[in-house]
Amino acid sequence: MSEVTVAPPQYRRFSSVRLGQAPTMTTQASPADLPPYSRRRRDTVSQMPRREPVAHTYQLVSGSKAWAVWKVVSSAKSSKSLPTFYEKETITGTLSLDVDRFESIQAIYVTVTGRIITGAGSSDSYTFLNTSVPIWSKAAAGSKLQGSSTWPFSVPLPKTVSIPTSSGGSKLCPLPETFMERGMMASIQYDLTLRIARGKLRADSTLTTPFGYVPNSKPESPSMLRQLAYEEGCPTIPGPDVDPEGWRILPTVPVTGTLFNSRQLEARCNIAIAKPLCYTRGSVIPCTLTMDSLDVQALDLLATSKAIVVNLRRTVRYYNSPSPLNKSDVLWRELSEDVGRAVWWPSVRGRGDDYIRYLEGEIQLAKDLKPSASIAHFSVSYSVVVCPFDSPGFISSITEPLHSEPVEIATMYARGPKPRSYAPPAYSRTTPRNEEFYATMCGFPATLQ
Known part of the structure; x- marks a missing residue:
């Protein structure tokens, strides 16, 4: 069988919003008195950015002659990048053949596949998407x-696929984003294949290229008070005391331990994160914190950005069995990594009480975070984790996380004004990165407008 496969690009030591290297070919997102927002502004915010389409060209060569020229049109940054497609897009292109003699070609078709790959063996692959469209x-x-002959082709990408369940039924799952990271055995890979089928006695000819897929997921709109703050450019957003519907107040966590090896410390900490609990990558997770204690020195020591440890944690969960039915019979694997940490600054709403500290904060989200996903035996999930306080002179009596709140990461902004960062420059922090964990196959355009 004559087969040409377009290999993925080499992994990089950094993550970028630019697409990867060119593939090489081998042989094988209310109070009634608030002012309404204009329709025009909302639509502007929620639209996807549109690039001019680019064509990716692949060939089958016999001697010095290219007898099959396959062009695939995509939304990639350049023709030298891997093809990239967004939800609701259709894969289109043309195929040109030039044969000198009668060929025993029986059929020509294009196939789109999506797979969960959890190992190196052929049995460690589960196909959740398999769509073929005939050309001739x-x-x-x-x-x-x-x-010589030329044909156009068009392959629509579905928004969802049906996945079997352990009860014998099925459920619809949104297509997940392409996922490939160094050091991670599990991946989500999409391939586009051209197959020129011949008779039984002759091998088929194929061209295959991986491609990137980006889903359109967005949060619900934030509270009207927060939208008004964004719209008017207010110096801060309303906190839980003013806008209770716009915040999720986490359970009170105890802060206990030893201070300077000389006395016991007891304090209480209340943290709130903005609702809804779904956030667009490239934006922020707004937070507030209130800490009270009779030990003023302890408050001065712990109510600081460096001492407060609130992280965004990502967990990738999968197992090696290719069947999604027998989940109880396999060993689940999980890899968790902190992919963001909150920064904190004194709140402008703070009151003059020596025994209470008020802080505002936010977790800055990297533009290339993979969105939340769950399909068959693979999932990407996120949580905001409150960890023990960390400061010189303080030894916490608790070593485990104090609280974990599940959240979701989306690719598009919600309808309405965009969220903005309020962190003062002195408090901004680059999102911590684990290069091994974040070396992706290609960096997709991070946030859909």
Whole structure:
């Protein structure tokens, strides 16, 4: 069988919003008195950025002649990048053949596949998407191919796929984003394949290229008070005391331990994160914190950005069995990594009480975070984790996380004004990165407008 496969690009030591290297070919997102927002502004915020489409060209060569030229049109940054497609897009292109003699070609078709790959073996792959579209067939044409011919093709990408469940039924799952990271055995890979099928005694010819897929997921709109703050450019957003519907107040966590090896410390900490609990990558997770204690020195020591440890944690969960049915019979694997940490600064709403500290904060989200996903035996999930306080002179009596709150990461902004960062420059922090964990196959355009 004559087969040409377009290999993925080499992994990089950094993550970028630019697409990867060119593939090489081898042989094988209310109070009634608030002012309404204009329709025009909302639509502007929620639209996807549109690039001019680019064509990716692949060939089958015999001697010095390219007898098959396959062009695939995509939304990638350049023709030298891997093809990239967004939810609701259709894969289109053309195929040109130039044959000198009658060929025993029986059919030509294009296939789109999506797979969960959890190991190196052939059995460690589960296909959740398999769509084929015919380009030409001898039976329909009534004659053999000869000379030059050109056909267009079009393959629609579904938004969801049906996945079998352990109860014998099925459920619809949104297509997940392409996922490939160094050091991670599990991946989500999409491939586009051109197959030129011949008779039984002759091998088929194929061209295969991986491609990037980006889903359109967005949060619900934030509270009207927060939208008004964003719209008017207020110096801060309303806190839980003013806008209770816009915040999720986490359970009170105890802060206990030893201070300077000389006395016990007891304090209480209340943290709130903005609702809804779904956030667009490239934006922020707004937070507030209130800490009270009778030990003023302890408050001065712990109510600081460096001492407060609130992280965004990502967990990738999967197992090696290719069947999604027998989940109880396999060993689940999990890899968790902190992919963001909150920064904190004194709140402008703070009151003059020596025994209470008020802080505002936010977790800055990297533009290339993978969105939340769950399909068959693979999932990407996130949580905001409150960890023990960390400061010189303080030894916490608790070593485990104090609280974990599940959240979601989306690719698009919610309808309404965009969220903004309020962190003062002196408090901004680059999102911590683990290069091994974040070396991706290609950096997709991070946030859909």
